[in-house]
Amino acid sequence: MPSLSAKRTNVETLFFILHNLPAIGERTLEHLSIVSVAVGVAIITGVPLGIAITQSRRIADTVLYLGSIVMTIPSIALFGILIPILSKIGQGIGWLPAVIAAMLYAQLPIVRNTYTAIRNVDPALRSAAIGMGMSVSQRLARVEIPIALPVIIAGVRVAVVINIGVTAIAAYIGAGGLGTFISRGISQSDIRQLITGALALGLLAIAADYSLAWLQRRLTPRGVAARASP
Amino acid sequence: MTASSVPARSRLPYWVLLAIALALTWGLYASGLAADILRYKKDIAYLIRQHLMLVAVSGSAAIVFGIGIGIWLSRPWLARWAEAAIQAVNMLTSIPTLGKLALMMSFLGIGPLPAIVGLWIATLLPIIRNTYEGIRVVPSHLVDAARGMGMGATAILWRVEVPNALFVILAGVRTAMAVNVGTAPIAFLIGGGGLGELIFTGIDLQQHGMMLAGAIPTALLAVAVDFLFGQAQYWLVPRGVNPLRDA
Amino acid sequence: MIRLQALTKTYATPKGSVSAVDRVSLEVHEGETCVLLGPSGCGKTTTLRMINRLVVPTSGKIFLNGRDTDSVDPVELRRGIGYVIQQIGLFPNMTVAENIGVVPRLLGWDAVRRRRRAEELLSLLALPPADCADRYPNELSGGHAQRIGVARARAVDPPVLLMDEPFAALDPVNREAIQDEFLRMQRTLRKTILFVSHDIDEAVKMADRIAIFHAGRLVQFAPPDELLAHPADTFVAGFVGSDRTLKRLRLIRVREVLAPVGDRTFAMNAPHVSPDDDLRRVAALFLEHGNESLVCVDSSSRVLGVVTREAIAQRLALQDAQ
Numbered sequence: 070m071p072s073l074s075a076k077r078t079n080v081e082t083l084f085f086i087l088h089n090l091p092a093i094g095e096r097t098l099e100h101l102s103i104v105s106v107a108v109g110v111a112i113i114t115g116v117p118l119g120i121a122i123t124q125s126r127r128i129a130d131t132v133l134y135l136g137s138i139v140m141t142i143p144s145i146a147l148f149g150i151l152i153p154i155l156s157k158i159g160q161g162i163g164w165l166p167a168v169i170a171a172m173l174y175a176q177l178p179i180v181r182n183t184y185t186a187i188r189n190v191d192p193a194l195r196s197a198a199i200g201m202g203m204s205v206s207q208r209l210a211r212v213e214i215p216i217a218l219p220v221i222i223a224g225v226r227v228a229v230v231i232n233i234g235v236t237a238i239a240a241y242i243g244a245g246g247l248g249t250f251i252s253r254g255i256s257q258s259d260i261r262q263l264i265t266g267a268l269a270l271g272l273l274a275i276a277a278d279y280s281l282a283w284l285q286r287r288l289t290p291r292g293v294a295a296r297a298s299p
Numbered sequence: 300m301t302a303s304s305v306p307a308r309s310r311l312p313y314w315v316l317l318a319i320a321l322a323l324t325w326g327l328y329a330s331g332l333a334a335d336i337l338r339y340k341k342d343i344a345y346l347i348r349q350h351l352m353l354v355a356v357s358g359s360a361a362i363v364f365g366i367g368i369g370i371w372l373s374r375p376w377l378a379r380w381a382e383a384a385i386q387a388v389n390m391l392t393s394i395p396t397l398g399k400l401a402l403m404m405s406f407l408g409i410g411p412l413p414a415i416v417g418l419w420i421a422t423l424l425p426i427i428r429n430t431y432e433g434i435r436v437v438p439s440h441l442v443d444a445a446r447g448m449g450m451g452a453t454a455i456l457w458r459v460e461v462p463n464a465l466f467v468i469l470a471g472v473r474t475a476m477a478v479n480v481g482t483a484p485i486a487f488l489i490g491g492g493g494l495g496e497l498i499f500t501g502i503d504l505q506q507h508g509m510m511l512a513g514a515i516p517t518a519l520l521a522v523a524v525d526f527l528f529g530q531a532q533y534w535l536v537p538r539g540v541n542p543l544r545d546a
Numbered sequence: 547m548i549r550l551q552a553l554t555k556t557y558a559t560p561k562g563s564v565s566a567v568d569r570v571s572l573e574v575h576e577g578e579t580c581v582l583l584g585p586s587g588c589g590k591t592t593t594l595r596m597i598n599r600l601v602v603p604t605s606g607k608i609f610l611n612g613r614d615t616d617s618v619d620p621v622e623l624r625r626g627i628g629y630v631i632q633q634i635g636l637f638p639n640m641t642v643a644e645n646i647g648v649v650p651r652l653l654g655w656d657a658v659r660r661r662r663r664a665e666e667l668l669s670l671l672a673l674p675p676a677d678c679a680d681r682y683p684n685e686l687s688g689g690h691a692q693r694i695g696v697a698r699a700r701a702v703d704p705p706v707l708l709m710d711e712p713f714a715a716l717d718p719v720n721r722e723a724i725q726d727e728f729l730r731m732q733r734t735l736r737k738t739i740l741f742v743s744h745d746i747d748e749a750v751k752m753a754d755r756i757a758i759f760h761a762g763r764l765v766q767f768a769p770p771d772e773l774l775a776h777p778a779d780t781f782v783a784g785f786v787g788s789d790r791t792l793k794r795l796r797l798i799r800v801r802e803v804l805a806p807v808g809d810r811t812f813a814m815n816a817p818h819v820s821p822d823d824d825l826r827r828v829a830a831l832f833l834e835h836g837n838e839s840l841v842c843v844d845s846s847s848r849v850l851g852v853v854t855r856e857a858i859a860q861r862l863a864l865q866d867a868q
Binding site: 438440441443444445446447448449450451454458459462463465537538539540 | 595598600621622623624625626627629631632633634635637638639640641648649652682683684685698699708
């Protein structure tokens with residue numbers, strides 16, 4: 070890679086970005102579509118699962134352990150495993166394996182945070198709710214979930230940030246997204262695309278993290294001291 | 300310490316894991332993919348060494364610098380800047396590793412060096428954060444008692460603060476190292492070598508056997524590293540401050 | 547032994563400077579237990595912490611055995627003073643033996659000597675070393691932990707102990723027990739002790755002299771009985787409590803006011819007291835049975851003497867006059 074002088078690189082990259090705003094926008098939307106579908110599904114499956122496993126310590130431990138095993142599998146390896154399976158139904162590359170992999174990675178943070186948050190609800194509050202005659206679903210809806218919400222959102226936050234990274238790699242299996250700038254930048258030795266891709270990914274991730282942090286604070290009931298623990 | 304002192308709770312998941320692993324292996328053999336994969340034995344052997352080199356160098360540098368910087372940021376005289384610094388660390392942590400490696404490439408070109416530096420940064424950040432947090436939450440009355448007894452600052456750090464923070468610190472190291480192993484395949488993209496070669500080439504050529512030949516060893520490696528550091532957490536943290544060893 | 551001379555500590559706040567401790571002067575003799583007493587925020591803890599230089603005085607001097615503590619390196623100073631805090635502060639990452647061995651280790655004792663000293667102190671506390679020495683603090687009950695905290699402070703046998711509300715975190719039963727143990731220990735060891743407390747009853751029980759603080763100033767420095775009999779001002783009177791006469795009665799034993807029986811007779815099952823009972827119990831019995839005198843007997847029911855209301859009143863008046 071020939072080393073360009075820094076100033077020239079910056080200026081050229083700036084021009085590149087300005088000329089390619091539509092493309093950048095498109096890739097960003099592609100990226101977000103994968104992440105939001107994956108996280109959305111993960112919330113729908115993960116939150117109830119997190120609540121369900123509060124019933125049994127042993128089951129919870131097993132589920133969480135399996136989840137953390139999934140997390141240790143490198144994302145590209147997970148793609149490598151999903152592709153042969155999905156190509157049986159002709160969906161080996163592209164959007165679907167990316168979404169499925171992202172959803173799997175989003176599961177553990179959401180399930181674990183939901184489980185921890187519900188379990189950590191002060192037992193005194195639970196007793197008070199039962200004593201007042203609330204049914205299980207009323208208790209969940211009106212007492213436990215509102216208190217647990219900040220921690221659950223913290224889990225969603227972690228899931229989103231991880232997914233933005235996973236989706237970036239998914240560019241290599243034809244899923245599109247902002248990772249394409251990087252992959253093309255590498256294959257075409259084009260430093261402008263490299264920087265564009267890196268910047269765009271970085272800004273997207275930071276923006277997502279901060280906006281979800283804001284949401285977390287907004288949804289924290291005023292009386293609850295929520296420790297932002299990812 | 301005998302094996303029976305490992306809490307029974309943690310023995311169940313390993314058993315389940317083994318069952319799943321066996322099931323998967325059987326599936327591979329049944330579908331004929333296993334033969335495909337084994338064709339790449341030599342490549343795997345060679346690339347695993349490269350992969351481990353990337354992980355070992357970037358990882359150990361990350362642990363040393365990460366814990367060091369984390370301890371430094373936790374010092375009381377840095378309190379005002381530490382919060383801002385940790386915010387910056389948090390921001391940088393959320394940037395996807397592919398992005399970080401891309402930036403490394405634009406500064407340092409291709410090859411093992413930018414790969415190692417990129418992986419080092421990616422692994423460093425969570426360790427800094429956990430070390431800082433871990434030391435920060437050591438109860439202040441312990442530090443007060445230590446000062447009052449006549450411990451100097453160094454003694455307080457190494458005999459009171461770090462041991463009490465060690466569990467959290469090692470948890471950070473464990474996560475960071477597993478992430479390190481997991482993102483090392485991407486290093487291939489910028490010329491760093493490693494098992495990523497098999498994975499990405501396999502995807503390009505639509506060769507499932509090649510893909511799995513890279514993917515499976517990487518996954519196993521990641522699990523092994525996680526297990527290793529889990530053991531470190533169990534054995535290195537004193538019993539009195541180790542939730543894993545609740546007597 | 548310990549002399550504080552015009553000790554002052556001021557803090558700068560947005561509202562101007564605040565005096566946490568204002569020109570405090572007092573002298574504690576060797577072997578004496580001095581309790582620093584007062585409501586929260588009165589400066590007693592700050593004063594204590596200036597002695598081992600955890601807080602740096604704004605002005606004033608502290609003399610330990612004649613030496614100005616300014617001239618000694620703070621870290622070395624602290625190694626020669628025992629320090630016990632309210633939260634106990636046993637390091638959870640160390641075993642009991644290692645905790646006790648902290649200061650010895652700082653002073654360069656070898657492992658064998660440290661272990662032996664830890665076991666020695668544990669035996670003195672009636673805690674079997676074989677059981678306790680290798681336990682971790684999180685495995686101990688509150689009472690045991692507090693005792694070991696005190697043992698840790700005594701590891702190198704320092705002549706001075708600083709204790710900051712050390713028993714406040716214990717439940718009342720444990721607190722009584724450990725206070726009694728501590729008093730017994732003091733009777734043999736005779737260490738110089740500065741003890742911070744906010745509890746008047748604890749202070750009266752434990753102190754040879756009480757230093758009572760109010761808004762940073764030392765208001766009165768006197769033995770418990772004098773404090774109770776002659777509070778220096780309305781604040782002290784209020785702090786001590788309006789039942790101070792009853793508190794004084796607790797300090798006096800029956801044997802101190804015993805008089806010969808003379809020609810009194812007592813029924814077989816008349817209410818009685820033993821020589822070690824305190825006068826508050828006597829007063830309670832007076833009220834219960836409508837008497838003005840009680841017989842005092844020993845453990846084998848032999849009559850030792852009689853205690854009368856007049857004798858008690860005389861005794862109180864006598865101390866008033868002093």
